[in-house]
Amino acid sequence: MNVTEQDSSVAERRLLERLREGDERAFSELVAAHTPGLLRVARSYVSTQSVAEEVVQDTWLGVLRGLDGFEGRSSVRTWIYRILTNRAQTRGAGESRTVPFAALAAGELSEGFTAVEPERFLPADHDRWPHHWAAPPRRWETSPEGALAHAETLRLIQAAIDGLPTMQRMVITMRDMEGWPSQEVCEVLGVSVANQRVLLHRARSVVRNALEEHLT
Amino acid sequence: MTHPPHSRPEMPCAEFVERVTDYLEDSLQVDDRARLEEHLGECTACQLYLGQLRQTLTLAGQLVQDDVSPAMHDELLTVFTRWRQER
Numbered sequence: 001m002n003v004t005e006q007d008s009s010v011a012e013r014r015l016l017e018r019l020r021e022g023d024e025r026a027f028s029e030l031v032a033a034h035t036p037g038l039l040r041v042a043r044s045y046v047s048t049q050s051v052a053e054e055v056v057q058d059t060w061l062g063v064l065r066g067l068d069g070f071e072g073r074s075s076v077r078t079w080i081y082r083i084l085t086n087r088a089q090t091r092g093a094g095e096s097r098t099v100p101f102a103a104l105a106a107g108e109l110s111e112g113f114t115a116v117e118p119e120r121f122l123p124a125d126h127d128r129w130p131h132h133w134a135a136p137p138r139r140w141e142t143s144p145e146g147a148l149a150h151a152e153t154l155r156l157i158q159a160a161i162d163g164l165p166t167m168q169r170m171v172i173t174m175r176d177m178e179g180w181p182s183q184e185v186c187e188v189l190g191v192s193v194a195n196q197r198v199l200l201h202r203a204r205s206v207v208r209n210a211l212e213e214h215l216t
Numbered sequence: 217m218t219h220p221p222h223s224r225p226e227m228p229c230a231e232f233v234e235r236v237t238d239y240l241e242d243s244l245q246v247d248d249r250a251r252l253e254e255h256l257g258e259c260t261a262c263q264l265y266l267g268q269l270r271q272t273l274t275l276a277g278q279l280v281q282d283d284v285s286p287a288m289h290d291e292l293l294t295v296f297t298r299w300r301q302e303r
Contacts (some may be wrong), residue, residue, distance in 0.1 A: 131228030136261035201237035
């Protein structure tokens with residue numbers, strides 16, 4: 001944990017203290033800090049925005065009711081997001097999805113995967129460059145950071161993420177969209193570090209491919 | 217390609233694209249990391265691939281985060297008020 005994280009965790013614990021005393025402003029601050037992220041992570045699991053909003057609302061009720069039981073063994077954020085994923089799964093059960101995240105991850109990882117289509121590499125028996133690029137990555141014609149192309153590029157990325165299998169979508173949402181460290185993602189989702197990494201690998205590879213498809 | 221006996225086996229591009237996340241996550245064994253970096257130093261196509269992957273994740277971090285709608289904020293405050301009364 002670096003200094004900034006330590007500071008922010010001390011600040012969040014103070015916020016929880018005030019919340020225990022019934023301070024509405026403390027609640028507003030916590031809500032403002034976490035609700036957008038909670039909505040996105042919820043949305044990466046449940047099927048509609050309105051279900052995601054219900055799950056997040058439910059999460060905040062869970063946070064308030066669980067305040068006295070929170071012992072500070074994890075960060076405040078990890079604790080809140082674990083409440084979220086529990087609620088989302090309970091809610092998902094209503095949508096006939098009861099599989100724990102770890103099992104869902106194992107299912108996804110049992111599928112074969114290549115980051116790039118195998119046809120884009122030279123065959124194993126190539127006399128000089130086996131398994132090297134036959135069709136190398138194409139340069140992106142529009143710079144994705146260019147102002148005009150930017151919004152469209154982001155829309156593409158969102159669409160590619162929306163199309164991913166559930167666990168890959170959740171992991172890339174938390175890691176790359178929310179900027180979480182891997183350890184915390186593993187804690188919240190209950191998946192191993194190795195599996196989290198493979199899920200991230202698959203997700204990022206798919207999104208890069210989608211961009212290559214559209215930007216060349 | 218032949219290698220002197222002390223040299224590590226070369227990393228082909230097809231392996232590079234599968235290990236690049238392990239590289240970015242700093243979870244490669246020392247040997248594999250050296251093989252990967254050696255390959256990267258020589259292969260402009262894989263340099264391009266890595267650059268695009270980095271760009272992809274930077275862009276993912278720029279996806280707009282919606283603010284909480286006023287309606288949702290109000291509902292949450294209702295939840296809070298009810299909770300405070302319950303205590």
